[in-house]
Amino acid sequence: MSLPFHAHFTARPGTARRIAARGAGLTVVAGLLASCASPAGTQAVSADATPVDGGVLNVSISAEPGCLDGHGISATQQQFLGRLIYDNVVTLDDNGEMAPYLAESWDISEDGKTYTFHLKEGVTFSDGSPWNATVFQQNLEHMRDPATKSPLAAAYIAPYVDGTVIDDHTFEVHLEYAYTPFLYTLAQSWLGMTSGKAITESPGTLCQNPVGSGPYVLEEYQPGQSISYAKREGYGWAPEWLGETGEAHLDGVEVTVVAEPVIRHQSLVSGQYGLTENLAPQNAAAVQADPAFTYENLPRTGSPYVLGFNLNREPFSDPAVREAFAAAVDTEAVTESLGFGTYTPVDSYLSKESKYYDPSVEGIPHDPERAHQLLDDAGWDSRDAEGFRIKDGERLTVEVPTVEASAPSPLLVQLQGEVRQAGIELEIIQLPQAQLTELRYAGDYDALAGVWHTNTTDVLFIRYHSSEITGERIGQNSSYVNDPELDEILLRARGAADGPEAEEAYSQAQHRLTDLVPGLPLYENPSQFAYSNSVQAVATDTSHPVPVLTYAWLAQ
Amino acid sequence: MRAAPDPGRTAGSWPAGVARRIVLRLVVGVGVLWGAATLTFLAVYLIPGDTALLILGGPDARPTQEAIDRVRQDYLLDEPLAIQYLHYLGGLLQGDLGQSYRLRIPVAEAIGQQIGSTAQLAGAAALLALPLTFAVALTSAQRRPWIRSLVSGVEVVCAATPTFVIGFVLLMMFSFSLHWFPIGGNQGPASVVLPALTLALAVFGPLSQVLRNELDDVLEQAFVLTARARGMRNAQVRVRHALRHAVLPVLTMSGFLIAALLGGSVIVETLFSRQGVGSLALASVYEKDLPVIIGVVLLSAAVYVVVNLGVDLLYTLIDPRVVTA
Numbered sequence: 038m039s040l041p042f043h044a045h046f047t048a049r050p051g052t053a054r055r056i057a058a059r060g061a062g063l064t065v066v067a068g069l070l071a072s073c074a075s076p077a078g079t080q081a082v083s084a085d086a087t088p089v090d091g092g093v094l095n096v097s098i099s100a101e102p103g104c105l106d107g108h109g110i111s112a113t114q115q116q117f118l119g120r121l122i123y124d125n126v127v128t129l130d131d132n133g134e135m136a137p138y139l140a141e142s143w144d145i146s147e148d149g150k151t152y153t154f155h156l157k158e159g160v161t162f163s164d165g166s167p168w169n170a171t172v173f174q175q176n177l178e179h180m181r182d183p184a185t186k187s188p189l190a191a192a193y194i195a196p197y198v199d200g201t202v203i204d205d206h207t208f209e210v211h212l213e214y215a216y217t218p219f220l221y222t223l224a225q226s227w228l229g230m231t232s233g234k235a236i237t238e239s240p241g242t243l244c245q246n247p248v249g250s251g252p253y254v255l256e257e258y259q260p261g262q263s264i265s266y267a268k269r270e271g272y273g274w275a276p277e278w279l280g281e282t283g284e285a286h287l288d289g290v291e292v293t294v295v296a297e298p299v300i301r302h303q304s305l306v307s308g309q310y311g312l313t314e315n316l317a318p319q320n321a322a323a324v325q326a327d328p329a330f331t332y333e334n335l336p337r338t339g340s341p342y343v344l345g346f347n348l349n350r351e352p353f354s355d356p357a358v359r360e361a362f363a364a365a366v367d368t369e370a371v372t373e374s375l376g377f378g379t380y381t382p383v384d385s386y387l388s389k390e391s392k393y394y395d396p397s398v399e400g401i402p403h404d405p406e407r408a409h410q411l412l413d414d415a416g417w418d419s420r421d422a423e424g425f426r427i428k429d430g431e432r433l434t435v436e437v438p439t440v441e442a443s444a445p446s447p448l449l450v451q452l453q454g455e456v457r458q459a460g461i462e463l464e465i466i467q468l469p470q471a472q473l474t475e476l477r478y479a480g481d482y483d484a485l486a487g488v489w490h491t492n493t494t495d496v497l498f499i500r501y502h503s504s505e506i507t508g509e510r511i512g513q514n515s516s517y518v519n520d521p522e523l524d525e526i527l528l529r530a531r532g533a534a535d536g537p538e539a540e541e542a543y544s545q546a547q548h549r550l551t552d553l554v555p556g557l558p559l560y561e562n563p564s565q566f567a568y569s570n571s572v573q574a575v576a577t578d579t580s581h582p583v584p585v586l587t588y589a590w591l592a593q
Numbered sequence: 594m595r596a597a598p599d600p601g602r603t604a605g606s607w608p609a610g611v612a613r614r615i616v617l618r619l620v621v622g623v624g625v626l627w628g629a630a631t632l633t634f635l636a637v638y639l640i641p642g643d644t645a646l647l648i649l650g651g652p653d654a655r656p657t658q659e660a661i662d663r664v665r666q667d668y669l670l671d672e673p674l675a676i677q678y679l680h681y682l683g684g685l686l687q688g689d690l691g692q693s694y695r696l697r698i699p700v701a702e703a704i705g706q707q708i709g710s711t712a713q714l715a716g717a718a719a720l721l722a723l724p725l726t727f728a729v730a731l732t733s734a735q736r737r738p739w740i741r742s743l744v745s746g747v748e749v750v751c752a753a754t755p756t757f758v759i760g761f762v763l764l765m766m767f768s769f770s771l772h773w774f775p776i777g778g779n780q781g782p783a784s785v786v787l788p789a790l791t792l793a794l795a796v797f798g799p800l801s802q803v804l805r806n807e808l809d810d811v812l813e814q815a816f817v818l819t820a821r822a823r824g825m826r827n828a829q830v831r832v833r834h835a836l837r838h839a840v841l842p843v844l845t846m847s848g849f850l851i852a853a854l855l856g857g858s859v860i861v862e863t864l865f866s867r868q869g870v871g872s873l874a875l876a877s878v879y880e881k882d883l884p885v886i887i888g889v890v891l892l893s894a895a896v897y898v899v900v901n902l903g904v905d906l907l908y909t910l911i912d913p914r915v916v917t918a
Contacts, residue, residue: 103695111654183663188654244697260696261876262868295866304776471642510658
């Protein structure tokens with residue numbers, strides 16, 4: 038579980054509102070500080086400068102998961118934190134292609150159900166224990182062990198049946214069905230490899246004392262506050278795309294939780310921290326304008342921010358109402374205002390950064406006239422005293438629950454205003470997190486806003502396949518899309534090996550979704566971070582667009 | 594406060610009433626702790642929503658049914674309220690505060706990791722607030738109206754301004770602009786200055802108001818006039834005679850002081866990105882981490898009980914009449 042501020046932070050609109058409210062305050066601060074030049078004002082170092090060894094990089098982070106065992110959590114911050122201490126079996130390289138990491142190569146059987154991994158030799162965990170086929174097996178078992186209480190990893194490897202240790206460095210995985218996303222999920226930060234010795238001897242302490250084989254080692258962990266990492270002595274198995282081998286240049290990384298966005302920004306500018314893992318959008322312009330800093334705004338792959346409609350009940354069971362709602366909203370204007378110009382509007386159910394994104398898919402354009410026409414034709418043609426549309430005496434109301442906050446979600450407030458003009462009432466229902474989750478699993482809502490980040494296009498299966506509707510087990514198809522045609526396409530897509538067949542299937546799926554209108558796509562799920570120019574060689578991953586500090590170094 | 598020797602009794606031999614008083618206080622204290630544990634347990638239990646889903650669910654989770662079942666089983670979530678409560682009380686009696694849902698470590702350990710930082714903050718705040726209170730109240734009582742108005746205005750501003758605002762203003766001035774202090778964190782003594790000052794200002798306002806009002810009253814008493822008539826200097830009169838009488842209501846407010854310091858630490862620790870019990874409590878409330886929430890409440894209640902006991906004893910030192918009263 039994660040702290041209040043998920044970096045899926047868009048899924049917690051209450052927090053976003055808090056940021057927005059402070060935006061005004063910040064302007065004042067900025068004014069007061071206008072005369073105060075950046076004390077961190079280091080000069081940019083040219084890209085081909087020789088790395089300097091030594092130093093500790095201070096990093097501020099918006100929240101931390103409370104548990105550092107990636108298998109046992111789903112927190113967004115793990116994308117960044119996991120890369121420090123864990124290595125993965127495979128990785129996605131600069132081009133998003135599958136590449137070796139702790140596995141040197143792998144063979145996939147014709148039917149896609151058997152994977153034979155040839156593991157790298159000579160890799161050790163920080164407790165000195167070796168990486169081998171048995172340890173790989175222990176990790177998969179640990180992910181799905183109910184005692185691990187996994188909210189994410191277990192579901193990602195759900196088709197895993199069992200494995201065979203062929204020899205010390207050859208491991209054979211048996212899947213229940215062809216599941217191409219398997220390798221992709223193994224590249225994700227949450228599925229990093231843990232010491233087999235630690236899994237056997239002290240599984241209860243992995244949260245507080247995780248043991249990986251990565252470029253850094255956990256030194257001290259103060260839950261909720263700070264995490265200290267030291268360079269792993271003798272490290273030498275980084276993925277090729279990082280362009281270097283050997284130990285990290287930094288002596289260590291000190292990660293501190295700084296919950297308040299304004300403080301995160303100010304303490305970056307003041308030089309107290311060299312890098313912030315999460316820069317609030319309202320601070321982006323200031324940091325971007327400052328030549329002493331590098332600001333990154335990278336979309337996360339997967340499902341962008343979507344207001345998902347509940348197709349299971351009135352009024353969104355009617356496709357005309359769904360289309361009308363989408364046509365009534367000026368997505369670009371809403372997005373511009375919400376993200377202080379840093380959010381990228383989308384009109385598709387798949388991030389443009391995702392593999393197999395099909396640019397020929399076109400969403401529903403903003404067209405208030407069409408919205409009116411569609412609603413009139415659907416029978417919502419009369420209005421009540423307040424100007425809302427009614428049919429059979431019922432008002433056209435859309436209930437959108439959200440997590441409670443001091444002020445309602447700015448996104449929902451904006452959408453409320455947009456659809457008001459079309460005669461639709463959007464009712465914002467603020468609830469405590471636990472109750473919201475219950476209601477979500479019960480399907481008791483008309484629409485829900487959210488994102489789902491994953492490095493595989495299988496996100497469309499997770500979000501829109503009928504088997505992912507919460508019933509006996511919990512799924513993420515919160516739109517209750519139950520379309521046999523889409524189901525067939527998505528099943529075909531996840532079973533197809535990477536290549537033209539998968540591309541074709543995913544393209545069909547994207548087109549089909551545009552016909553179904555399961556929600557209103559809003560904007561890309563952004564990873565926004567910034568660092569001082571004294572910090573060099575900050576890499577980013579194509580699985581998760583977060584800073585990778587393996588070979589980062591501090592300029593003198 | 595060091596009390597002047599009392600001719601009526603010698604040090605080390607308190608009347609029997611004091612011992613009885615302490616025992617009674619301790620019994621009441623245990624009752625307070627039990628009540629606090631019970632009320633918090635019920636309050637958190639009554640927050641709507643399935644705790645297992647809160648632990649594993651949420652917008653970024655996709656738990657398997659096996660994991661959810663395991664959580665229910667491990668944390669007795671399927672048991673009736675009475676069983677959960679009795680089990681919890683049983684644990685408490687054995688000194689077991691339970692296991693944090695979120696951190697997956699024993700609650701005592703989770704609180705133990707944070708308590709030093711909060712004690713440092715609260716201690717520093719008290720060290721700033723108390724001398725400030727005494728200095729301001731002693732120098733401003735029974736002075737010209739404009740001085741009183743000015744001081745009283747400052748007190749009201751300190752008491753009425755939300756801690757968050759005070760902290761933010763201090764941050765803007767001394768960290769963002771002047772760079773005298775770090776913006777947050779726990780590194781080094783400098784990092785405690787602004788948070789402690791923020792907390793100190795919040796408690797200074799009300800304490801100073803009470804002390805000054807008392808001093809105003811006391812300074813009009815006949816014995817003060819007598820003291821002056823005997824030729825005592827003004828400062829002597831204020832410190833040696835008036836203060837001893839006026840300080841009792843301030844002592845009574847020590848409970849308030851502790852509550853303000855503990856409550857304020859939630860805000861101050863969050864604002865200044867400090868570790869501590871306050872930020873632990875906040876994170877635990879967000880995540881409905883019941884065992885930790887009750888643990889923090891119990892800790893606060895225990896501190897409260899101990900402080901009140903201490904205050905009681907101090908009364909008897911400062912004003913012997915209290916024992917017989």
